[in-house]
Amino acid sequence: MEKILASIITIGDELLIGQTIDTNSAWIAQQLNAIGIWVHRRVAVGDTREAILRALDEEGSLSSLILITGGLGPTADDITKPVLCDYFGGVLVQNEEALQNVLRIFEGRGLPTLQRNLDQALVPDTCTVVPNKRGTAPGMWFEQNGKIFISMPGVPYEMQGMMLDYILPRLPEIYDAPAVLHQTLLTSGMGESFVAERIADFETALPPNIKLAYLPSYGLLKLRLTAFGKDKLTTALALTQQFTTLKSLLTDITVDEEDIPMGAVLGKLLKARGQTVATAESCTGGYIAHLLTLIPGSSAYFQGSVVSYANEVKHALLNVPEATLAAHGAVSEAVVLAMVNGVLDTMKTDYAIAVSGIMGPDGGSPEKPVGTVWVAVGDKKRQTAVKYQLRYDRRHNIEMTAAYAINELRKFILANGH
């Protein structure tokens, strides 16, 4: 059974100088995977004719499907369209549907339409136009030597619209793709090497069409099984069988059987119990609340948060005694315990999380260096506090503290939940 191979080409200097992080490739890969198309290469190149032509040649020789993003805007640095027009032959012609789309968008914004915007409706006569309902640049679908090349804008929202509305529905009709299925087990509390040691026999005995990967991620270790096969049903059965075995070997450290973020793991737990949570955040500055509210439907269990960056706010809104702050400092066990109690009273929730720490780069001291964090979780009857010593930069210290703190409450509920 041959895999259908795809390449993603992203075009734009901003990707090469590190000004922009490429999130398009991951999104596209997820979508293609779900329909059994295997992205085996992703290439980013700059806004130069030579680099784009080389990438088209190379990826065209290695893959059946080549998805291209970027370089379709109305300004002079956007050169993808003329380069594609040369590469696939043909001349630029005005596309009526694309023109109406440009006019509609500019009218809707109450703005005059400039020549450079009208020019966005020009497309090579060798392509099929992929409509863009979300922006002015049309997509272009080319076929050559049995390969498909599709060019889309780099704006994520526009690219996603084209993929969902037009491209993804058409691909399964073209390719007889094998099934590619994934199943991921979330674990916590045991290092990668030790897990590998424990499941060594399982891993060795895996059939050749099922692959195991270890993905450490902020206090979690994800174990991903990927299965390839001729048809979806047989492949799914084989995958489920192996996944069941894997689970049985790791029951003591299993967090969830879905690949969901930590905020969703806690959300599922609270939803199942019909209980609620609030947070009191100093050093994470609202990031825990953000992770929790990123989950659709979180209003069912998340009440709110007090971000108490200043000590006066800890005192005024969370009832942390000024004497406690003075005696122990804001980053201390006594203060996070007072914060968790304060927010439980204020928000009237079943559980709460409180954090206080020093995220850096400044603010550390010999006794409390940068990366010192106190986390408290609990309910009205019982609270526990734990100290972490992190060693990352400010952003990662914040992200990791948030993930750890949510995990602490998860463990608390499983051990002490009422």
Next chain:
Amino acid sequence: MEKILASIITIGDELLIGQTIDTNSAWIAQQLNAIGIWVHRRVAVGDTREAILRALDEEGSLSSLILITGGLGPTADDITKPVLCDYFGGVLVQNEEALQNVLRIFEGRGLPTLQRNLDQALVPDTCTVVPNKRGTAPGMWFEQNGKIFISMPGVPYEMQGMMLDYILPRLPEIYDAPAVLHQTLLTSGMGESFVAERIADFETALPPNIKLAYLPSYGLLKLRLTAFGKDKLTTALALTQQFTTLKSLLTDITVDEEDIPMGAVLGKLLKARGQTVATAESCTGGYIAHLLTLIPGSSAYFQGSVVSYANEVKHALLNVPEATLAAHGAVSEAVVLAMVNGVLDTMKTDYAIAVSGIMGPDGGSPEKPVGTVWVAVGDKKRQTAVKYQLRYDRRHNIEMTAAYAINELRKFILANGH
């Protein structure tokens, strides 16, 4: 003047199936750029021998420097090291320094050291070891046909440590790199096409060694000038000259002359004025507070936030009258104005931001569809409210609302600041 060309190869199926977003490449590119090395290609390949060998061949033929991340872990899916050992010849030998490092890390964690961890100290005898102070997998530096290949772990914190401590200090001694300098102007309030129209003459007259790029980003448009040249001083002078002209053409829409995020723009403004801010957030769930506190030193001007997801919290902590909530609903001008007043009273800051909206995917109605957002900003004397209609997914609606809301306060302070 020849550019020194570099390629980045990232290895790992998780990058190809979209499970992980590649942030390493952007970070590496930024660092190399700063020392004048131009990343012209980035390639992601899976954990297969064939794909890795092909990428080594290809990038080795196109670039002088090839940086490789991923696939160095202790588990069976990590195959980068044996493949490199074959590619560059040689045999695996134990490296004493790397071994001591593994033992030190496992002792520090109070864990037994497994054979698979000890094996991480094995390296090809054809490489120079790049020490990894932050993890167990050593880096490997190979030279072949005048090209340099460096393999690093995929864990961002470990990769960054190796780059900063060892690799980046050595590269300038090896390459006589030309200067590559960037300067970015942040603008707001005018679309890409209209800006391009206004600066068309400027763009046409740019010398061949200076390039202009347009980067739209959440309510901002970034205009980036990139200059290449033999020496840093001449190049910097030429760049500054063009940048000054660019600024003079866009004074009315200029936000900042540094490429900094919106949170930092507001932070600079508040710091310069010695003033403070707080937020009252419903639909953004703490994300505005997060953007503000992500900036080092933000405790100088950020006091705190009330994340009032539940209506009871809006009433209890922000003094939003129950009658107002009942009459207008939580997503309304009246409620965000009450929220901004409430948080100004509670946090005693000079300014405040309040938001309430429907981020989706559920919760919309015909009168208030998903994406409806009210934002209020102001001080005790004066408040203004504005309504947005967003059309993205939940995460992007949150991110965009936060960026817009911070920008609203920036505009308010410039117009009405006391």
